[in-house]
Amino acid sequence: MEGNQLKGQIGVIGGAECTSDIYEIAREVGGEIAKKGFALVCGGLTGVMEAACRGAKEAGGITIGILPTSDKRAANPYVDVVIPTGLGHARNVLVVLAADAVVAVDGETGTLSEIAIALKVGKPIVGIRTWELEGRVPLAKGGKEAVALLVGMLR
Numbered sequence: 659m660e661g662n663q664l665k666g667q668i669g670v671i672g673g674a675e676c677t678s679d680i681y682e683i684a685r686e687v688g689g690e691i692a693k694k695g696f697a698l699v700c701g702g703l704t705g706v707m708e709a710a711c712r713g714a715k716e717a718g719g720i721t722i723g724i725l726p727t728s729d730k731r732a733a734n735p736y737v738d739v740v741i742p743t744g745l746g747h748a749r750n751v752l753v754v755l756a757a758d759a760v761v762a763v764d765g766e767t768g769t770l771s772e773i774a775i776a777l778k779v780g781k782p783i784v785g786i787r788t789w790e791l792e793g794r795v796p797l798a799k800g801g802k803e804a805v806a807l808l809v810g811m812l813r
Contacts, residue, residue, distance in 0.1 A: 664720065665695040668808060669757030669781075671750075671772040672706025672765040672788070680764045683786055684709035685716075686801030687761050692719025694809055699756045701726065701749065702733045702740060706763045711736035713801075724752050751775055759808040762788040762795065782811035 668691045672684060688710035691698045698714040700707040702723020711721040715736045723737035728744035743749045747768060754760060754775040759782040762773050769788060776783040777794060784804045785795045798804035 663695070664697050666697070666758040666812065667699045667722070667756060668696045668805070669753055669760040669772075669776075670698055670700045670706065670710035670763065671753065671760060671769050672710075672763035673769060674701075674703045674705040674707065676705040676709070676764055680706060680787065681709040683801060684763045685713035687763060687786070687804060688713025688715075688719070688721075688801075689717040690801045690805035691761075692717035694805055696758075697722060699724065699753060701753055702737050704734055706765065708734035708736060710763070722756070724749050724756060747771070754779065754781060757781060759783065759812055761786065761801075761804050761808065764788055782808055784808050784811075 684706040692714040697720040699722040702725045722739040723733045724741045726746050726749045728742045730740045730742050733740040750772045760776045762785040764787050784807045785797050
């Protein structure tokens with residue numbers, strides 16, 4: 659993390675299940691978020707969310723998990739701040755609204771719903787190997803490129 663003050667919060671969205679390749683990409687995204695001085699906010703569970711949190715923690719960052727359940731123990735071990743909601747899929751709105759910008763990594767229909775929410779509320783968003791919404795969501799090849807694009811959009 660650059661300096662001692664957070665620059666904001668970047669959300670990472672993606673599936674609770676992922677391949678090892680996607681896991682490493684999400685881990686890189688988390689690390690880049692922390693290195694650029696942002697906190698990471700996500701759904702707090704497994705898969706892409708866990709990988710991104712792990713990468714952020716390894717880079718000295720702060721992670722926030724907004725859980726769909728009311729059970730704090732459901733959070734992955736790399737979440738610093740656990741926010742249990744009991745809202746199920748409705749928590750997707752909170753994840754997006756808590757972020758200043760969003761990176762979508764892979765994902766299924768839950769990720770698509772979060773992408774749609776980000777577009778609806780005007781949050782900057784970049785995707786990596788995710789839903790192709792031509793002209794709506796710029797796609798990056800990796801974590802470093804995705805986070806650099808987002809940081810540029812926030813200036």
